[in-house]
Amino acid sequence: MRLLSRSTPLLKSAVLTTLFSFAALSASAQVTRTRVSSDPFTVAPGQHATEVEPHTLAFGSTLVSAFQTGRIVNGGGTDIGWATSLDGGSTWTHGFLPGVTKGEGTGPYDAASDPAVAYDAAHGVWMIASLPISNTSSTPAVIVSRSVDGGLTWQSPVNVTGNVSSSDKNWIACDSTSTSPFYGHCYVEWDNPATGDGILMSTSTDGGLTWGPAKSTANKATGIGGQPLVQPNGTVVVPIETTGISAYSSADGGNTWTKPVTVSNIQSHGEAGGLRSGPLPSAAVDGAGTVYVIWEDCRFRSGCKTNDLVYSTSSNGTTWSAVTRVPIDAISTTVDHFIPGIGIDPNTSGSNAHIAIHYYYYPVSNCTKTTCQLYVGYISSSNGGTSWNAPVTLAGPMQLGWLPNSQNGLMVGDYIGTAFTNGVPHSVFAVAAAKNGTKFNEAMFTAQGLTTAEAGAQLSSAGDRPLHHLSDVVEHDRPEKGIHPPSKRSARRASK
Template sequence: MFLAAGPAAANVAVTQVSSDPFTDAQAQHRTEVEPDTFSFGTTIVSAFQVGRVSGGGASNVGFATSTNGGATWTQGFLPGTTGNSGGPCGSLSDASVAFDAKHNVWLISTLGVTCPNTPVFTSRSTDGGLTWSNPVTTATGSNDKNWIVCDNTTTSQFFGNCYTEYDVTSNGNALRMTTSSNGGATWGPARATGDNASGLGGQPVVRPNGTVLVPYLSGNGQIRSFRSIDGGNSWRSTVLVSAVSHHDAAGGLREESLPSAEIDAAGTAYVVWADCRFRSGCPSNDIVLSKSTSETTWAAPVRVPIDATTSTVDHFVPGIGIDPSTSGATARIGLTYYFYPTANCTAATCQLTVGFVSSTNGGTSWSAATQVAGPMSLSWIPNTSQGRMFGDYISTSVRSGGNAFPVIPIGTAPTGSTFNLGMNAPTGGLPVTGGAIRASADVLGTASNQKASLVTAF
């Protein structure tokens, strides 16, 4: 019932939705990494780095948009950002996508890396994600790991508010939030949490009642969360979701246990991350899931049963998506993740692979795993100062009543010094079938070889 440990070829048809056209000398070209994806109605928008720069960011951020439920795609690159598109920055990073239903505007949040300071930008589209405006400045300073979300519940008193989370690297990764109430055209002041928390990789989600929850990875190896109940005017102190036990991926791969978060139609929050607590001695990670219905307390993490705890597989960097029309015991979940078939590998032998599982009962049980892409050698993906990079995050969008759509980087062997790594989507999406493999909460081991502190990760 489990995915085989050997590096079998992927068995999913994919459609390439973008490729790197740039030639600037700073970057490793024909590379695309670190996608985020969001869907609303029949529109799916993905954004990602194009032309990865070893020291941080990329030549630009690209987008791929489908207006017909993933049948066809239009690609392009954000204007007014880097020198490749008439903008002020040398490189751009950390793309995140949202849709504001009240103002009918798509938004892509990005981070200007080699700019004056390290600003957070927001690019806007009013034609369904097909063309984009020059960006507006969302936040200034030395920043990292921005993420954007909008309140799309018409009955919420904060319907139409959008929220961007980021951390301030010059202030110990202090967490900050900023709010827009006019479709991302302007943004309010930066606000700290009640306990002035710090961390990395926060992913805000909005409950139907308008409460914003923000799970993130703290500097002391915990997944924590904070909230706002007043439309972003203030942010409460953080609460514990769970401690993290984490196995660092082999082969010099750039990888960290950042959370991926989503919300269902009833307001239950879901957060997943890579964790080794279910494997004695922490030889590799599983993907684990915690849920909250109360905003302030979180259930103990359960193991997503992709394979046996005795397998050689190492799972990491998950991206969760939930059908926005479902909830609770009938919530339809899609979960995309990366893995090594053999955890104990080297830079020369590691096989980077992409998998997918689904649940139709809120994560109580899961489907057998599907191999979506790979295996890929690490030499097929660009290098950075922190190791080979496919992306610090991935995401999955599940259409209402339909299939799941992750957009993922898939590569083949380089041609000389030129890579062949571009963005792809499963053709027609991935079915959310669910299955009978039940999640587990039995903790076998809590050792960890996680890095001692967070590293700025442009």
């Protein structure tokens, strides 16, 4: 069924705006939550009225978010949806990528997954990288959809590689610093489950029209969930999950890639209730080039019973700071935090860096599918993480039975993103409501009225120390596309 093509009129965001005030652990705030997209696809095997796994990026006053629409249990969505704001999040236009899936009506693939957004200022092009999935044949490892009109219409995708049997967890970033020697270079990362998650990179220098050969790291390392970040000097740093959290880099515009260095081990508690999650990293870079990488981790919690959000920083991608806890709540609480998305105001840096984090959480970690209560939270710092404002709840409670299923559990997404326009933080995130019979009610929302300005009593984790050191173990998650040897799967969690 054809629902939206390049010639179809754009859909304006539905008028579903709610003014709400939620107590958020130790704070409350009044913000406006607006739905920016919902799933119109009714074609099988998609779970109708579901949208999951958004990534959001900003440049100037423009915000572009991409996400799976119509989640399919075995992997991917019926299509990739998008939502664009040209005025810093005040109003939104949304639609669905053409030329990708059969479910949308104009593409060759059975599903698409893992959307990520980039902007190439040198060529004036927005890009959405995604993972094409076919039930009967091999596909390109990654495809890239391009927009040359500010994210309002999208072209049919270009292939980053030739056809392969498997690929997973792609990401994309572009060098948009005009003084960089590699201004206009764009970088796509993915892994190959067939080789135990072998890390691969490809580079484009023409606005995403063509892509160079797939390149491994210097030691042919394996990993999953890499997020390329470009420093102002043109160096690309890629935090990634390996047997812990690691990072590799390129200082020559993507011609060569170093072997990964260790950022930290992972000590992670598995979320209750069958929710799909894990310690995949989220990363951002400040205006001076300092890289922040954040993930869920239980090292500060007695018995590893709940996860905090923790982070490490680096100015060069090779030397990393000690792991620091984001003090959302006291380490004695039952709150479990996971699926973080970090963003940093690009006009700030160092001790003045404005940091914003969106995340999901359970107030009580020890719960079941029928008793778990899922929320979306937000926390910010105006001084590079020295202290933090009290957290704010943006959505919830949600019951897990309202969420679509996937091959790795009930799903809101493996990641979310946070981005800034003119100093204001934004995200797009999945919010579910009660089903109408068997029909889901999960869509994409954004919250307006957020800030990073220091307000009220500040929170600090300066005195917190890890309580234990657990050994990483291997978790055998199924990839979105293809099959891989389970014995070679990257470490995901240390305990459950």
